[in-house]
Amino acid sequence: MLRVVESIEAVREACDEARKAGKRVGLVPTMGALHEGHLQLVEACREEAEFVVVSIFVNPTQFGPSEDFTRYPRTLEADVAGCEKAGADLIFAPSASTMYPRGFSATHVEVAGISDMLEGASRPGHFRGVATVVLKLFTIVQPDVAHFGAKDYQQQLVIRRMVEDLNVRVAVRVVPTVREADGLAMSSRNRYLSPEQRAAATVLSRALFSARDAVHAGLRQGDRVRQILRETIECERLANLDYAEVADADTLEPLGDWEPGRRVVALLAVRVGSTRLIDNLVLAE
Ligand code: PAF
Numbered sequence: 001m002l003r004v005v006e007s008i009e010a011v012r013e014a015c016d017e018a019r020k021a022g023k024r025v026g027l028v029p030t031m032g033a034l035h036e037g038h039l040q041l042v043e044a045c046r047e048e049a050e051f052v053v054v055s056i057f058v059n060p061t062q063f064g065p066s067e068d069f070t071r072y073p074r075t076l077e078a079d080v081a082g083c084e085k086a087g088a089d090l091i092f093a094p095s096a097s098t099m100y101p102r103g104f105s106a107t108h109v110e111v112a113g114i115s116d117m118l119e120g121a122s123r124p125g126h127f128r129g130v131a132t133v134v135l136k137l138f139t140i141v142q143p144d145v146a147h148f149g150a151k152d153y154q155q156q157l158v159i160r161r162m163v164e165d166l167n168v169r170v171a172v173r174v175v176p177t178v179r180e181a182d183g184l185a186m187s188s189r190n191r192y193l194s195p196e197q198r199a200a201a202t203v204l205s206r207a208l209f210s211a212r213d214a215v216h217a218g219l220r221q222g223d224r225v226r227q228i229l230r231e232t233i234e235c236e237r238l239a240n241l242d243y244a245e246v247a248d249a250d251t252l253e254p255l256g257d258w259e260p261g262r263r264v265v266a267l268l269a270v271r272v273g274s275t276r277l278i279d280n281l282v283l284a285e
Contacts, residue, residue, distance in 0.1 A: 002084045004076075004091040008140050011053065011092045015141055018051035018089075025051045027143035027170075029134055032056040032093075033073035033188035034082045037178035041147040042086035044175045048145050054083050055092040055137050061104050062129030073188055092141070099136060108132045111158045111165070117252055118267055119154050119278065122242055127158050134159055138168055146170050151177040151185050153267060153280040154252065177279070179205065185279045192275040200238035201272045207232035207244070208281040211266045215283040222246045222255040225266065225283070233270055242269035242276065249282055258284075 005011055015025050026049025028041045034056075045052045056079055063069035076093060083091055108128050114120075115127035138146070148156045156174045163172055178186045183205030184198075193201055207229045214228055229244035247254050249263035258264060264284040270277055 002080065002088055002091065004080060004093055006092075006094055006098065008094070008098060011090065011140055014090050015051070015053065015143075023050035024144045025049055025053065025141065027137060027141045027146040028052065028054045028088070029137050029146065029148070030054060030056055030079075031058045031072065031188065032079050033075050033191070034079045035178075035186045035188060035190075037149055037151065037175075037186040039082050039086040040178055041149060041175050042083060042088050044173065045145065045147045046087040048173070049143070051090070052088045053090045053092055053141050053143065054079075054088045055094075055141070057092075057094055057099060057133070057137075059099070059129060059133040060096055061100070061108075061132060062126050064123055064125065067123070068189070068192075071192075073191055092137075099133065109135050109162060109166075111162050114154070114157050114161055114252060117154075118243060118245060119269065122269060127155070130155055131158055131162050135162060135166070135168070138163075138170055143170050145173060147173045147175055149177060150174050151187065151279065153265060157250075157252065183209065185277075187277060189275055189277060193272060197238055197273045197275065200236050201275075201277060203233055203236040203239050203272075204268050204270055204277055204279040205281075207268060208266055208279060211246070212281055212283050215264070220260070220284075221257050229266060229268060233268070238272055240271040242271060244268050246283070249285075260284075 026045035028045050030038050058072050109131040110128050111131050120127050160172050182202050184202050211225050211228050225246045226244055233239050233241045245267045249265040265282050267280040
């Protein structure tokens with residue numbers, strides 16, 4: 001029976017009990033407004049853990065002052081129903097004052113380097129907020145395993161680096177992006193889009209798929225692939241490119257020409273109307 005708790009003590013008690021019963025504890029950190037992509041994270045977590053915790057917390061510290069923190073969708077009732085179906089055991093839905101009892105700016109985690117480029121450059125302080133809240137969730141739940149979505153490609157690299165550098169005892173898993181039938185990556189922010197913007201938003205996956213096709217056909221020049229991404233986005237009247245990058249899949253170092261065998265990822269951030277969407281695709285493994 002799925003329970004929803006708001007206090008750190010209640011989560012700790014439930015997780016301690018599960019561990020005492022010999023269960024592995026899994027965590028799926030989310031900001032709620034759950035969609036099929038999130039539910040697949042829960043299902044994947046369930047395969048590895050007998051006790052699955054989903055955290056639902058719209059984390060204020062990862063939003064910039066002019067971003068969508070206040071209007072970020074909050075849909076707890078539907079989220080609970082989805083988590084129940086997907087096999088979660090516990091939802092941890094804390095308030096901001098539970099997570100940050102002394103305000104937002106005291107202790108924090110900064111994963112230097114990988115946090116500063118791409119999303120980090122466009123959204124200063126974003127990854128500091130993400131790393132800090134994820135480490136707090138890890139220390140509260142103490143999961144054996146935690147599942148994240150591949151759509152937030154840079155986020156999972158930041159979290160992996162933090163876990164490695166700080167010796168956090170958790171296995172980090174990354175689950176493939178779930179896409180709508182027309183290719184649009186599922187995102188809680190898709191619900192901001194008008195029908196016309198929703199149609200235009202497929203430009204992100206179209207650009208990524210074109211880049212992948214070119215690479216599969218033998219192209220190995222970063223600049224040419226970036227050009228394919230940019231030109232596809234520019235053809236869509238409602239889309240405004242923030243960045244289009246072709247990078248080493250492990251370090252996010254921007255690539256020029258690359259040798260066969262290199263793992264390469266393309267990453268996009270695009271505004272459609274006032275909604276900022278991100279997507280990525282591994283082009284070569
Ligand atoms: O990916 C998200 O939804 C958030 O960045 C996370 C990992 C839950 C931290 O707030």
